[in-house]
Amino acid sequence: MSPSFEDFKLNRQLLNAVADAGYTIPTPIQQKAIMPILSGQDIMGVAQTGTGKTAAFVLPILMKLKYAQGEHARALIIAPTRELAMQIEENIRTFARYTDLRTVVMYGGLGPKTQIAEIKKGVDIIVATPGRFLDLYLAGHINTQYIKFMVMDEADKMMDMGFIGSIHRILEVVPRKRQNLLFSATMSELVHKISGDFLKHPTVIEVSTQATPAQTVSQVLYYVPNLKTKLNLLQHLLKQDEQVTRLIIFCKTKTVADNIFNFLEKRYGAKDVRVIHANKGQNTRINSINSFKEGEVRILVATDVASRGLDVSNVSHVINFDVPIIIEDYVHRIGRTGRAFQTGDAITFCNPAEEHLIRKIEKLIRQQIPVANIPEGVFIEETQYEERQAIAKDIDMQKRKEDPQFMGAFHEKKAKNTKGDVPVKKPSTRRFDKVHKKDRKRAK
Numbered sequence: 001m002s003p004s005f006e007d008f009k010l011n012r013q014l015l016n017a018v019a020d021a022g023y024t025i026p027t028p029i030q031q032k033a034i035m036p037i038l039s040g041q042d043i044m045g046v047a048q049t050g051t052g053k054t055a056a057f058v059l060p061i062l063m064k065l066k067y068a069q070g071e072h073a074r075a076l077i078i079a080p081t082r083e084l085a086m087q088i089e090e091n092i093r094t095f096a097r098y099t100d101l102r103t104v105v106m107y108g109g110l111g112p113k114t115q116i117a118e119i120k121k122g123v124d125i126i127v128a129t130p131g132r133f134l135d136l137y138l139a140g141h142i143n144t145q146y147i148k149f150m151v152m153d154e155a156d157k158m159m160d161m162g163f164i165g166s167i168h169r170i171l172e173v174v175p176r177k178r179q180n181l182l183f184s185a186t187m188s189e190l191v192h193k194i195s196g197d198f199l200k201h202p203t204v205i206e207v208s209t210q211a212t213p214a215q216t217v218s219q220v221l222y223y224v225p226n227l228k229t230k231l232n233l234l235q236h237l238l239k240q241d242e243q244v245t246r247l248i249i250f251c252k253t254k255t256v257a258d259n260i261f262n263f264l265e266k267r268y269g270a271k272d273v274r275v276i277h278a279n280k281g282q283n284t285r286i287n288s289i290n291s292f293k294e295g296e297v298r299i300l301v302a303t304d305v306a307s308r309g310l311d312v313s314n315v316s317h318v319i320n321f322d323v324p325i326i327i328e329d330y331v332h333r334i335g336r337t338g339r340a341f342q343t344g345d346a347i348t349f350c351n352p353a354e355e356h357l358i359r360k361i362e363k364l365i366r367q368q369i370p371v372a373n374i375p376e377g378v379f380i381e382e383t384q385y386e387e388r389q390a391i392a393k394d395i396d397m398q399k400r401k402e403d404p405q406f407m408g409a410f411h412e413k414k415a416k417n418t419k420g421d422v423p424v425k426k427p428s429t430r431r432f433d434k435v436h437k438k439d440r441k442r443a444k
Contacts, residue, residue, distance in 0.1 A: 008034045010063055013098035018059070021094050027052035028207040034060050037181065042199045045183040046206040054091045054153070057181050061149050062092070065124055068100040073126040073142070075149040076174065078167070080157040082107035082129060083289065088153065089127045101125065106132045109281075116141050130158070130166035137173060144174045151181045152198065159190035160326055167194060185335075186328045186364075216343045217334050221358065221369040223350055226391075228381035229374075230321060230349045231263060236378045237319070237347065238267075238299075245316040246292070249301045250333045252322040254279050260321060261301045268299065277303040304329050312336065318346045323354035323361070330361045353394035 003026055005018050026034070029047045037043055037060035047053045061075050079085040089105035096103070104118040106128035112135065119126075119141055126133070126142070136142050152158065158167065180199050184191050195202070224230050238244060251257040254277040261275035274288035274297050291297040293312050304324060315337040324330050330348075337344025348369065350358050362368050374380065383391070 003031055005059075008038070008059070010059060011066075014059060014062060014095060017095045017097050018055075020097070023055070027056075029053045029205065030056045030059075032205045032207060033057065036203045036205070037061070037179075038063060040179055042179060042202040043181045043183075044195055044199055044202040044204045045181070046187060046204070047183060047185065051207060053183050054088055055095070057151050057153075057183065058088070058091050058095055061125070061151070062096050062099065062101060064149070065101055066099070068102055068122070068124055070146065071122045071143075072146045073104075073123050073144070074146050075125045075151070076133075076144070076147050076170075077125065077127045077151040077153060078130055078133065078158070078170065079127065079153045080129065080161050080163065081154075082109060083285070084154060085127050085129055086286070092125060092127070103127065106136060108132045108135075112136060112141075130163045130170060134166055134169060147174050147178055149179050149181070150174055151183070152194075153183050155182050155184040155191050155194060156186045156188055156328060157332070159188060159194065160328070164190060164194060168197065171198065185331055188328075217337055217346050218343070219334065219346045219348070219369050221348045221350060221371045222374055223352075223355075223371065224374065226351060226381060226383040226387050228384075229378070230351070231260075232378050232381065233349060233374060234260070234319065234321065235267070236375055238264075243316065245298070246295070246312070246314055247299045247317045247319065248315060248333075248336050249299065249319045249321050250324070251301065251303055252325060254303060256322060257301050257303050264299060264301070272297060273299045273301065275301040304333070315344060317344065320346070320348040323348060323350050323357045325357065327357060327360045327364055331365065351391060353391040353398075356398050 005015055005023065005026055008026075010018075029045060029051045030053075033043055033045055033053070033056040037057060043057075045053060045056070047056075057077075065074055077085075077088055079088055085105050085107050089103055092101075092103045101124045102122055103125045104115060104123045104127070106112075106115045106126065108129060108131055112132070115132075116136065119136070133142070137144065152167070158164075180202075182191075182195055182198055182202070222233060224233055234249070238247075249260060251260060257275050257277050261273060264273045274291060276285045276288050280288075288297070288300065289312075292300045304326070318334050318337045320330070320333060324333060334344075334346035337346060348358075358369065
C-alpha cells in the first residue's frame with residue numbers, strides 16, 4: 001500500500017489544502033521528516049533541492065501551531081535569499097489556506113515599512129533573510145520571546161554567502177527552549193559547525209547521497225572551445241522548440257547573463273525571454289519569476305542568485321552556459337528541473353578553463369557527467385586572441401594553485417641565478433678590475 005498524507009495524522013484543514021495543491025504521495029523527505037518533527041525532535045535534513053523538503057517542515061509546524069494566537073511570532077524560518085524566503089511563504093499560504101495562521105515574509109531590497117506594518121497586525125510565522133530579520137529586531141519591531149520553532153533552510157548556501165555571524169547573533173536572541181530544524185543539500189565544514197551550535201541531539205535524515213543530483217534529471221556535458229561557439233550551440237539546441245518547453249539558462253556573471261538575454265531577445269522577442277540578476281530591481285525580478293512560473297515566458301536567463309528558492313514546476317531544461325565557480329551550485333542549478341517526480345534535462349557547456357571545475361563537480365556528485373559531441377550543424381568558431389589569452393591565464397592560475405612551483409606561460413622572466421623567487425643580483429666587477437689594473441701598472 002503506497003503512503004499517503006493521511007498517515008501523518010494531520011488535521012482536516014491541512015489535508016484539504018494538500019489535496020487542493022495536487023499532492024497525493026509524500027516524497028521520501030516528507031515520509032522521513034514529518035513524524036519526527038511532529039514528535040518534537042530536532043532535525044538535520046540532508047536533501048537536494050526539488051525533493052519537497054519545504055512541505056516536510058511547513059506541514060508539521062502548521063499542525064503544531066494550529067491557529068492564530070497572540071501578537072508575536074511562534075515560528076521563525078531563516079532563508080539565505082529573498083527568492084527562497086518568498087517561495088517558503090508561498091508554500092505556507094498554500095498549506096495554511098483553511099487556517100487563520102498569519103505569515104510575514106521579510107527581506108532586503110525593499111523599504112521595511114510594509115513589513116513592519118504587517119508585524120504590528122500580529123504574526124504567527126516569520127520567514128526572513130538573516131540581515132533583514134536582525135535589522136527589524138534591533139529596531140525593536142520583533143519580539144522573539146514566544147518563538148518555539150526555528151528553521152534554517154539551505155544552510156550550505158547561507159554559509160557560502162557569509163551569514164554565519166548573523167546566524168550566531170540570531171541564536172543569541174531567540175529562546176533557548178525551542179525546536180530546531182536544519183536543512184541543507186550539502187554538508188560542508190561550516191554547516192557541520194553551525195549544526196553543532198544550533199541543534200541538540202538531532203535526528204539525521206538523509207534521503208539521498210550528499211550532493212547527488214535527483215535521479216529524474218538527465219545530465220549531459222559539451223566541451224566547447226569559446227564563447228561564440230557556446231552561443232552557436234545554444235541557438236542549435238533551442239531549435240528543438242517542441243522539447244524545450246520551459247528553460248532556465250544559468251550564467252556566472254551579470255554581464256554574460258545580459259549578453260545572452262540580448263542575443264535571445266533579438267531571436268525570440270522580449271515576450272519570450274527574461275533575465276534576473278542582482279542588478280535587477282526587486283519588483284522586476286519578482287515579475288520575471290512570476291511570468292516564468294505562469295508560462296507567459298519560456299526562457300529565463302539567471303545568475304546563481306536564482307539557483308535556489310526558484311520552485312517552478314515543469315521546467316523541461318536547465319542549461320549551464322558557464323560552469324559554476326562554487327561547485328555545490330551545480331547541484332542546485334540542475335535541481336530546478338526534474339522536480340517532484342517530473343523528469344528534466346540538464347546541459348552544461350564547458351570551455352578549456354572550466355574543465356578543472358567539472359572534475360571537482362564529478363568528484364562532489366560521485367558520478368561522471370556523460371559527454372556528448374557538438375552536433376553537426378553547429379559552427380565551431382575560432383577562439384579570438386583576447387579570449388585565448390584569458391583562458392590560458394586561467395589555466396595557468398589553476399595549475400599554480402595545485403603546484404606553487406609551476407611556471408606557466410605568463411610568469412615573469414627571472415634571472416637565471418635566482419635564489420628562491422627573488423632574483424640574485426650579480427656582483428659588479430668594475431671596482432675589482434680597476435684595483436687590479438693599478439697593481440699591474442706598478443708591477444711594470
